[in-house]
Amino acid sequence: MVVDVLSWILLLTGGTFSVIGGIGLMRMPGFYSRVHASGITDTLGAGSILLGLMLQAGLTTVTIKLVFILAFLFITSPTSAHALVNGAMTNGLKPKTQVQEGEE
């Protein structure tokens, strides 16, 4: 019962933060702020949802696989984001400091 409530909370939190990250990815102006938004999906959203699923699975192989997936995501997605921002910066994409009219 406690486990169910906990996993409800975690899944709801994860879902909410995923959608928030998605909306940020959609609505934020400029590339660098979008990176920030996608980070929410990659860390808090994914982490909470996977934790909630782990609680539902109990101590089985499924949980071990979920732990692996979580570890993998936590290692790879910041690396990708870092490399992406690094590449964009090196290639001279300027951060957007003001919202200009007529752009999104």
Add this chain to the structure above:
Amino acid sequence: MMFAIAMVAVLVTMGLALIRAWRGPTVYDRILALNSFGTVTVLFIAVLGFLNGRPDFLDLALLYALINFIGTFMILRYFLFGNYEEQGVD
């Protein structure tokens, strides 16, 4: 029920990331959306398994995470760290 709600959230996020990938405007946005989309797809597979009551196919989620990483780096390597002149807005 909780899995259904999580699934809806995941699908909505997938859609939002995809719209960013479709619209651009710069290449970097598309790569970012691809990366984010990959993460959400991993979540999609995990939640789908639980939703159908058969969480046996999580190997696939691991594979997706892996492929997403490799794919993102491949694109970055060719696109950003390569010697291509036409970067930026496409």
Add this chain to the structure above:
Amino acid sequence: MNPIILIVILAFLAGTAITIARVRGVFVAAMLTGIYSLLSASWMLALDAPDVAFTEAAVGAGISTVLMLSALALTTNREKRPDRIAVIPLMVVLMTGSVLIYVTLDMPLMGDPNAPAQVHIAPEYIDGAHDYHIPNIVTMVLGSYRGYDTMGETAVVFTAGLGVIMILGGARRVMSWQERQQKRREEGELVLEEVYPLPDADEVDPEGEVHPIDDDGGGAT
């Protein structure tokens, strides 16, 4: 829930396909093809075909995107804008599509227990896999019942590799880059060091971390 998921994913697929057709940057198109593969793999998983989804994710989203990008690096980055709308190909595509849709109307519904495949051959596969204690029937069918087909597929993959070697790599490419460089230096033919300074053996960083060659694009370019 499952039909809704399928419909949503199919909508995503359609949007991605339209975007692929519209963008002009070839790299972007290759990248979107990767997204398309990932989506179709998810769709196959939702249809309960994990083996196919596995293959699609590994091959479609992984290797073929990589090889496509490597191949594109050999050509230009831009697709040529067509002079006019090609009418005849459009007609052909539309006709083929409508014929295919028309044919699907005659096919059995998804999961129909009376479909020919279900009554005729599937029970035999299932019984065989049960008798031999092999849980994954797909592997069983691939390896045992269709062993000849799989052998043919392996031969096809092998032939594909041979074809690429024969088109792109002459005999000299069997040597690695360093060996070739060494040979050229011995022959006094060509010195690439001015472009890509080749470190001497004792100058190479033991960790292999930083080589001069890297900073202008490294191996990829």
Add this chain to the structure above:
Amino acid sequence: MSHLLIPRVITKILLPFIMLYALYVQFHGDYSPGGGFQAGVIFAAAIILYAMIFKVVEAERVIKPGVARALMAVGLLIYLGVGFLTMFLGGNFLDYDVLTHDPSHSQHYGLLAIEFGVGVAVAAVMITIFYSFVDPLRD
């Protein structure tokens, strides 16, 4: 300093796990989704990742182009060899039942052997194609 420092460190950490995962997919194919084809592709992807994040030259030191070419044929020959072995033992071509006394074990061994052949062939072909594609760029 290279822009690829952090990716390199992370790749170094991850590569063993990717290869282990490829082996898992390879040899667990009887029980879960996967098999030789997918495992070969994952293994090749690991090598390609290494080649891209480090250098193609470094990857060529791990798996030489000539070796990759030879393995292409070796994979197919393993498959064919299993077929001829079963013929030699008195069965039909690729009839695994004759491999051991227990038909169930025979099936498992036969499937493992041919999947291994497929995996080797596919990995070698993918690596070879990759080498062929990137090679002209360097000269």
